[in-house]
Amino acid sequence: MTESESRTDSPTDPLAYDVVVVGAGPVGENVADRTRAAGLTTAVVESELVGGECSYWACVPSKALLRPVITRADARGVPGVRQAVQGPLDAPAVLAHRDEYASHWKDDGQVRWIEGTGADLYRGRGRLAGPRTVEVTGPDGERRVLTARHAVALCTGSRAALPGLPGLADVQPWTSREATSAGAVPGRLIVVGGGVVAVEMATAWQALGAQVTLLVRGEGLLPRMEPFAGELVAEALTEAGADLRTGTSVTSVRRENGTVVVVTDTGDRFEADEILFATGRAPRTDDVGLETVGLEPGSWLQVDDSLRVDGHDWLYAVGDVNHRALLTHQGKYQARIAGAAIATRATGQPLTAGAWSPHTAGADHGAVPQVVFSDxxxxxxxxxxxxxxxxxxxxxxxxxxxxxxxxxxxxxxxxxxxxxxxxxxxxxxxxxxxxxxxxxxxxxxxxxxxxxxxxxxxxxxxxxxxxxxxxxxxxxxxxxxxxx
Amino acid sequence: MTESESRTDSPTDPLAYDVVVVGAGPVGENVADRTRAAGLTTAVVESELVGGECSYWACVPSKALLRPVITRADARGVPGVRQAVQGPLDAPAVLAHRDEYASHWKDDGQVRWIEGTGADLYRGRGRLAGPRTVEVTGPDGERRVLTARHAVALCTGSRAALPGLPGLADVQPWTSREATSAGAVPGRLIVVGGGVVAVEMATAWQALGAQVTLLVRGEGLLPRMEPFAGELVAEALTEAGADLRTGTSVTSVRRENGTVVVVTDTGDRFEADEILFATGRAPRTDDVGLETVGLEPGSWLQVDDSLRVDGHDWLYAVGDVNHRALLTHQGKYQARIAGAAIATRATGQPLTAGAWSPHTAGADHGAVPQVVFSDxxxxxxxxxxxxxxxxxxxxxxxxxxxxxxxxxxxxxxxxxxxxxxxxxxxxxxxxxxxxxxxxxxxxxxxxxxxxxxxxxxxxxxxxxxxxxxxxxxxxxxxxxxxxx
The missing domain is CATH 3.30.390.30 (FAD/NAD-linked reductase, C-terminal dimerisation domain)
Incomplete structure (x- = not known):
């Protein structure tokens, strides 16, 4: 198959594509990149910023917040340099740098990247409207129906899952989005959770000057890693001045005159200026039309190793939505595999077999890497x-x-x-x-x-x-x- | 074979060993560790400090000098931290830290480590005195003759090779030893050479406050690496303030009233307070009795992949002396291989065949890693x-x-x-x-x-x-x- 100009295959119907990708985060971008490289006409639908969670509210801004913390910690371990870095971080400089790396929450660069692949970008909310069909509702309310000759790839990712605490919405809690994009350092910050987001954000904001209290339901931090990981990180967070409470669940939360007040199942009461809930993720599949193809809205999508949804030979679910590994790099890996599988099947050829073939996301099973940028x-x-x-x-x-x-x-x-x-x-x-x-x-x-x-x-x-x-x-x- | 107490195999001759190791740098230490682990009685002979070049005059002190430079460079790239590290390095703190990591040039810790293996340490100069025989001349002039039932391992390493410039000795030039152990920062330092030692020491002393001039015979730095390595390092060294001259050979060097004066083949004249020659290495085999077993004193020793010297079934040459890869980690690797080969042959068993067997230093051929700790x-x-x-x-x-x-x-x-x-x-x-x-x-x-x-x-x-x-x-x- 050779490169062809986007959409020229179907001159009669400008909205008929070989492939429609829903979600233009790193995962959707990489699926489109691969299907375009294989010469398939491809549409990409995005309702928010092209570049996705990772670029604006996760990996990139969080690493931009954490790198100064880690750099300073490194420098403090080195004689001849350590004397210079005893003072606090320059928080405004760190936040300004973070803003720059988050592209000031503008996606022009990412849009150019997608356009460079020859895929067509549709701004709006994409929903399945039956097999091989995606309805896009644009920001102006205009509806368009895209069809996909070969495949639809759902790459809509995940969102923060909040617990069912009464009145929580009134508290306006931080999720990972606010924690990575906040424009000022709160005086006191409560972080609820003990996983990667909780640990990284507690590390960053404590170093930036907040007094952090970390409320962890389990017995330790980073429960999916070897136990010593959480232990060493907990020790260091405590040394850095954070107040770490494990085996603690939040039973109520409210704001009193602007102050967040939390009560836990141990009867303890904590006050803060902001509260971050880093208590897990939910799939962004509640409003993508799953019901039109017999799937359960709001569910994680079960896929095979080519990232194809079980029982639907035209539907792929790539990245967080399939719940195999909620990590940008692993989603991008899946995207390369899915793109190759879609392209090969489009030619009528069988996929290459084997656990490590170009059409098999074998690494998802027991070879997923993860780096927690804590100190x-x-x-x-x-x-x-x-x-x-x-x-x-x-x-x-x-x-x-x-x-x-x-x-x-x-x-x-x-x-x-x-x-x-x-x-x-x-x-x-x-x-x-x-x-x-x-x-x-x-x-x-x-x-x-x-x-x-x-x-x-x-x-x-x-x-x-x-x-x-x-x-x-x-x-x-x-x-x-x-x-x- | 089971563990046995050192020397108990030969109650009649306390100086008869299974294995005699000449040189107690990291390489000799690791040969002894492996032969002792296999239950072979082992003597180790060392004329200087146990721990060798690496611990006192190479890897360890040089990394201790370079780590602050690299840390500061890292910190200067990170907003929120960079403002704090604009000033110069605290040179006295760096040098004091270096002294500590070089154990203040005392080897008690290393001696304890050797003793822990159950090997016997002999202080003095070891020389071959015919096959399977090592004569040790102690610091007091006392001579002892050790015999080796199974193997002698020469692990005497290398020394800086100085060029044949008239009057060079009177200049008292630095070699890698002085460059890594100097107690004060010279105002001006000329570095002759463009390889790893030259680059690392130019990097360190320039950052510590010296005005460094680098005189390089070749067209670029780090000639054994891909060309872009030397180019990027040269650019950074120049930006850091070093004066880099390539395609330049030193034709004369002298001291005038304490100042080093160098003239090059291009007719340029350079002055400095100290001069470092980092112009290659020579094997420390000129005074180890090679002539008593038909080998050429001062030569690099040719070995097979079990590190055995060609034509001598009892003689091993491990580390720098065999000129396969002049790197501590690669010497230690060879030491593990040689130790295993000696132990296996001692039992009369054949070695395991294959390029990647435990008895074959296969990595020496095309899989040697190296890190230059420059910026x-x-x-x-x-x-x-x-x-x-x-x-x-x-x-x-x-x-x-x-x-x-x-x-x-x-x-x-x-x-x-x-x-x-x-x-x-x-x-x-x-x-x-x-x-x-x-x-x-x-x-x-x-x-x-x-x-x-x-x-x-x-x-x-x-x-x-x-x-x-x-x-x-x-x-x-x-x-x-x-x-x-």
Missing amino acids: PEAAAVGLSLAEAERAGHRVRAVDVDFSAVAGASLYSDGYKGRARMVVDLEDEILRGVTFVGPGVGELVHSATVAVVGQVPLSRLWHAVPSYPTISEVWLRLLEAYRDS | PEAAAVGLSLAEAERAGHRVRAVDVDFSAVAGASLYSDGYKGRARMVVDLEDEILRGVTFVGPGVGELVHSATVAVVGQVPLSRLWHAVPSYPTISEVWLRLLEAYRDS
Whole structure:
């Protein structure tokens, strides 16, 4: 198939496309990029900003808020520099920089990118209107009906899920959106939740000058990672001045003269200027016309490894909406796979078989990486020990304290961190690896390559880490396994 | 074979060992660790400090000098922090920290480590005195003759090689030893050379307050890496205020009233307070008794992949002395291999065959990683494009500018860097990868795993880099290869 000009295939019906993508976040953009590269005419529908949650209210602004925190923490560990960075962060400078990286919440650059692919962008809310059909309601109320010869890809992502507390709306709580885009530092901030968003935003706003109270229902932070990740991050957050309460549920919340008042199931009362609920995500599928094709509105969409919705050979659900892995990079990965699968099926060819084929999102099963940009950073790929055991793998985990790694001590005085490698005893490949410590965010990709490449331990001994880098933790992990 | 107490195998001759290791740097230490773990009695001979060049006059003190430079550069790229770090480095604090990491040039900790392995340490100069025999001349002049039932391992490393300039000794030039251990910042420093030591020490001392002039014989810096590595580092060094002169050879050097005066082949004259020659390395084999076993004193020792010296079934040469890869981590790798080979042969068993067996230093051939701790960092593994072509591989290189990587921009404002991947077109595995940019030092291990694991590109597409990390350059490299 060769490149063709958008829409020229159907001169008779300008709204007939090969592919219609609903949602122009990074996931939808990447599906469109791949279907366009394969020469398929493609429409992209977006009701908010092109670029999606990630660009304006998640990854990008949150990293822009966190990078100064991490940089300062790094500098504080280095004699000769640490003296200079004892003062507080320059919050206005950080917020202004964040605004710039969030493109001041304007999407011109992203629109140009989509146009560059040759896809057609439709502003408005896209809803399925039966098989292979998407109705777009524009900002002016105008309705248009797009048809998709080969595929519709739903890439509408997720939104913050708020708990069912009476009166919560009146409190005007922050969700991840407000937490990443707020224009001023609140004096006191309550963060409800213990996952990635809660941890990252507590880290950022505490460092920017807020007095943060973190209310966590579970027993620890980052519950989906190895337990030591949450423990080390909790220790550091507490040292940074945050008030961390675990095993605590919010039972009521209200505003009194502008002040947020929270009461918990332990009977404690907390006051703050703002409250962030980081208590999970819900799929943005409640208003996309799922009912017109026999699916349940508001549900996560079940897909196969080509990202096709079970029972609908023309419908794909890519990114957060399928609930396989709620991470931008994993959604983009799925988008490349889905785009390739759509293009191949459009030619009538069968997909390439195999767990690691270009048409199979194999990494979603046990090879998903994640970096939490906290201080210290927590980064992991694949399965935790508990997950591997639950999955029925016969595994052994070995741990290494970063105090055994010269490169870590040289990175930062008093470096604190820990690593774990989960080894499958059948074939001595890695099921999962976790690193927690300053500067490990770039280290995890080495583990991702090892896990995905199924590189056995015997070969990993020949992958020599440079001295003196933090990466030498790999040697210590191999030694720990050998000697245990 | 089980663990046995050191020397108890030969109650009649306390100086008879299974293995004698000459040189107690990281390489000798690791050979001894492995032979001891296999239950072989082991002697270690050291004439200077236990811990070797790396611990006192190379990797460790140089990284301690460079880490503050890199940290400050990182911080200067981050709004909200950059304002605090505009001033100069606190040089006395950096030097004091360096002293601490060099253990104040005392080796008690390393001695305890060796003793912990159960090896016997002999202080003094070790020289071969015929096959399987090492004569040790102690500091008091006392001579002892150690015998080695199974193996002697020469791990004496390398020293700075000075050019044959008349009167050079009177100038008292710095070598890597003085450059890493100097107690004060010279006002002006001339650095002769363009390799790793020259670049790192020019970076460190310029940042610590010296006015550095870099005199480079070749056309660029870091000539063993991809050309863009030297170019980016040269640009940054010049921006930092160093005076870089390429295509320049020193023709004379002298001291006039304490001032170093250098004249070059271009007729230029430079003055400085100190001069560092970083012009290569020579093997420390001139005084180790090679002549007693038919080898050439002062030569690099030719070894096979088990690190055994050609033609001598009892003699191993491990680390710098064999000239395979003059890097601490690669020497330690060889030490593990050599130790395992010695132990296996001691039992009369054959070695495990294969390029990646525990008895084969296969990574030395095309999978050696290196990190240059300059600003920006330069990190590479395997072959450069030119090396791969010279080796006869059919390859294609793709380059990516880090401006295409969101995680890089978020790491540091105005991030400048470049990456190259050299792909073998036969089987689409990687022959080499180079990253140049801030913070890439920990990124290179991902490439090392890919090169050593021979993970094909088709599989690397499933190794998803986390967003937004610098590691996402991997995705850009794969896309560049796909689309080129």
